[in-house]
Each structure stands twice: as structure tokens, then as C-alpha cells.
Amino acid sequence: MLDFKKINKNKTMKIACVIPAYNEEEKISQTIEQVKNLVDLVVVVDDNSQDRTREVLNKIQEEKIKKIYHPINLGQGAALQTGNEYCLRQNFDIIVHFDADGQFLASDIKKMIEPLIEESYDLVIGSRFMGIESNIPKFKKKIIMPIAKIFNNIFFGIKTSDPQNGFRAMTKEAILKIKIENDRMAHCTEILAKAFKYKLKIKEVPIKVIYHEFGQKFSGGLKIIKDLFLKKISG
Amino acid sequence: MIQQIIAGLVIVFFLLKLLKQWKKKTISLNEFVFWLLFWIFALLIVIFIKQVDKIVIGLGFSSSAINLAFYIAVLFLFYLIFKMRLKIVKIEKNITDLARKISLKD
Numbered sequence: 172m173l174d175f176k177k178i179n180k181n182k183t184m185k186i187a188c189v190i191p192a193y194n195e196e197e198k199i200s201q202t203i204e205q206v207k208n209l210v211d212l213v214v215v216v217d218d219n220s221q222d223r224t225r226e227v228l229n230k231i232q233e234e235k236i237k238k239i240y241h242p243i244n245l246g247q248g249a250a251l252q253t254g255n256e257y258c259l260r261q262n263f264d265i266i267v268h269f270d271a272d273g274q275f276l277a278s279d280i281k282k283m284i285e286p287l288i289e290e291s292y293d294l295v296i297g298s299r300f301m302g303i304e305s306n307i308p309k310f311k312k313k314i315i316m317p318i319a320k321i322f323n324n325i326f327f328g329i330k331t332s333d334p335q336n337g338f339r340a341m342t343k344e345a346i347l348k349i350k351i352e353n354d355r356m357a358h359c360t361e362i363l364a365k366a367f368k369y370k371l372k373i374k375e376v377p378i379k380v381i382y383h384e385f386g387q388k389f390s391g392g393l394k395i396i397k398d399l400f401l402k403k404i405s406g
Numbered sequence: 407m408i409q410q411i412i413a414g415l416v417i418v419f420f421l422l423k424l425l426k427q428w429k430k431k432t433i434s435l436n437e438f439v440f441w442l443l444f445w446i447f448a449l450l451i452v453i454f455i456k457q458v459d460k461i462v463i464g465l466g467f468s469s470s471a472i473n474l475a476f477y478i479a480v481l482f483l484f485y486l487i488f489k490m491r492l493k494i495v496k497i498e499k500n501i502t503d504l505a506r507k508i509s510l511k512d
Contacts, residue, residue: 241509245502253506354502
């Protein structure tokens with residue numbers, strides 16, 4: 172367990188980790204196991220999985236693990252927002268977003284949280300392009316990500332090296348300002364766009380991502396653009 | 407002339423369907439009035455197609471009245487799709503809020 176009293180001299184910060192899960196029966200237990208000793212509470216939001224994820228989660232009976240079940244499938248953005256709202260109600264000071272599929276390293280959580288406590292940052296996001304090598308598929312690295320980066324910069328004023336990274340840590344104050352309204356995969360852009368809009372203090376830290384599969388495809392990127400456009404015109 | 411009769415019959419069919427829906431109270435008064443006016447207007451265009459043709463030419467359009475009616479119909483349909491899409495986005499938001507409330511209640 173991290174000694175957060177030591178990190179923050181003024182008070183003990185309550186830290187929660189939100190893990191959205193959809194059809195993650197194979198990886199979810201392992202991910203929870205890796206994360207649970209690094210935070211005060213793990214909030215797993217099962218987004219109405221169609222596999223045995225719920226069954227697996229039901230077997231975990233620990234006070235430090237809060238399980239929330241969506242009655243219907245809403246999307247990753249919605250699952251994160253549900254987790255955020257639960258953490259706000261429980262008065263957590265810092266909330267970490269972490270993927271259920273074992274892509275991220277739990278050991279990186281400490282360096283994601285530290286800038287929030289020690290340097291008063293509002294939002295810390297992980298970056299795959301700051302020196303630490305990740306096994307990113309070539310097409311994704313050379314084509315999809317640069318296009319996404321340019322798109323985010325031009326249309327949303329996002330100037331970060333890895334705008335589509337789902338590993339982030341935020342303070343309670345930042346969470347209160349950033350309400351995720353894009354239910355599906357456009358939430359990464361939305362969170363950063365709002366963070367820049369509200370002039371939050373943002374820091375990027377290098378993290379390692381382990382790819383087990385390709386992940387977001389080019390068609391997924393186009394769907395994100397469509398979702399962002401529709402959200403924009405519908406107010 | 408035959409085309410006019412066919413188009414007229416199609417419009418009468420839709421008018422009858424509309425009246426049936428109104429009798430069953432499945433549509434609101436505003437919706438009923440809107441669609442009633444819409445189909446009556448379409449029927450008038452079909453009946454007086456030659457006169458409408460003259461008006462259209464007089465207004466400086468190069469196409470015939472029936473073509474113009476199609477252009478307007480397509481534009482109108484695009485507008486309807488757009489409005490429906492916005493409505494769906496709002497309904498989706500309500501569903502999300504509701505589902506979230508239920509999940510956080512447990």
C-alpha cells in the first residue's frame with residue numbers, strides 16, 4: 172500500500188480506482204488483485220457484460236471492492252461516469268481510471284497520483300509517447316494515433332502527446348467539472364476537451380501499455396468523431 | 407392524367423390512415439393538423455399540377471412542378487431525420503441517467 176500520508180503532508184487523501192468492465196471474465200480478477208493494494212477502494216462498473224464477468228465479480232467479497240452493475244449496456248464512458256458519481260458520493264479526493272483488460276500496469280498508479288498531491292495538478296494522464304516503449308500495433312501507432320492527435324488538436328484544442336489514453340487520475344474538483352456525457356468511446360476526447368476548456372492543470376506522465384489485442388480500430392475512430400459531432404449539435 | 411390519379415389515390419390512402427390514427431388517438435392534435443395540411447397541400451399540387459407548373463416557371467425555376475416537389479420533399483425528409491436523430495440522442499441520455507440511478511441504488 173502506498174503511504175499517502177507520507178506523500179501528502181497535510182492530510183490523508185482518499186483514493187479510488189474506477190474500472191469499467193465489459194466482457195472481461197478472464198482478466199477482471201487479476202486486474203482487481205493488482206490494483207486493490209494501491210488504492211483505498213476499487214470501484215468496478217460492470218457494463219452489463221454478456222459473459223461471466225458478473226459471476227466472477229460476485230465471487231469477490233471484499234470491503235475494498237465496490238461492484239456496480241449497469242442494468243443495460245451503456246458504454247465505457249457511461250461506466251466511468253457511474254464510477255465517478257459513486258466516488259464523489261463517498262467523498263473520495265482522487266479518482267483513477269484504469270482499464271479492466273490488463274493493458275495498464277498497476278505499478279504506474281503511484282506516479283499518476285503523485286503530481287496531483289505533490290504538485291497540485293488537477294488531471295494526470297498517461298502517455299505512450301514519452302520514452303517508455305509500448306508494443307503498440309504499427310498501423311495504430313503510425314496512422315490512427317497521429318490522425319486522432321491532429322483531430323483532437325484542431326477541433327478541441329487538445330495539446331497532449333496521447334489524447335486517446337484511458338489511464339488517468341483526477342482530483343475530486345476536476346471530476347466535478349468534467350461530467351462525462353459521451354457514453355461510448357468518445358469520452359477520452361471529451362475529458363481532455365473539458366479539462367482544457369476549464370483551464371485545469373494537466374500533466375502527462377510516461378506509462379507502459381501492454382497490447383493483448385488491437386483495441387480501437389479505424390472504424391471505431393470514425394464512430395468517435397460521429398458521436399462527438401452529434402453531442403455537439405444536440406447540445 | 408393516369409399518374410395524377412395514382413398519386414391522388416396514394417395521398418387519399420395516407421389521408422385515410424391519418425384519420426384512422428386520429429380516431430385511435432395515437433397522434434396528438436398538433437401532429438394530426440400538421441400531416442392533414444401536408445397531405446391536402448400535396449393533393450392540391452397533384453390536382454392542379456398544370457397551374458402549379460406555370461407558377462413554378464413564372465418564378466424562374468427550370469424544373470417542372472413535380473420535380474420541384476420532389477426536391478422539397480427530400481429536403482424535408484433530411485430535416486426530419488436530423489430532428490429525429492437529435493431526439494434519439496436526448497432519449498439515450500435519459501436512458502443513461504435512469505440506468506445509472508438504478509445501478510447506484512443497489
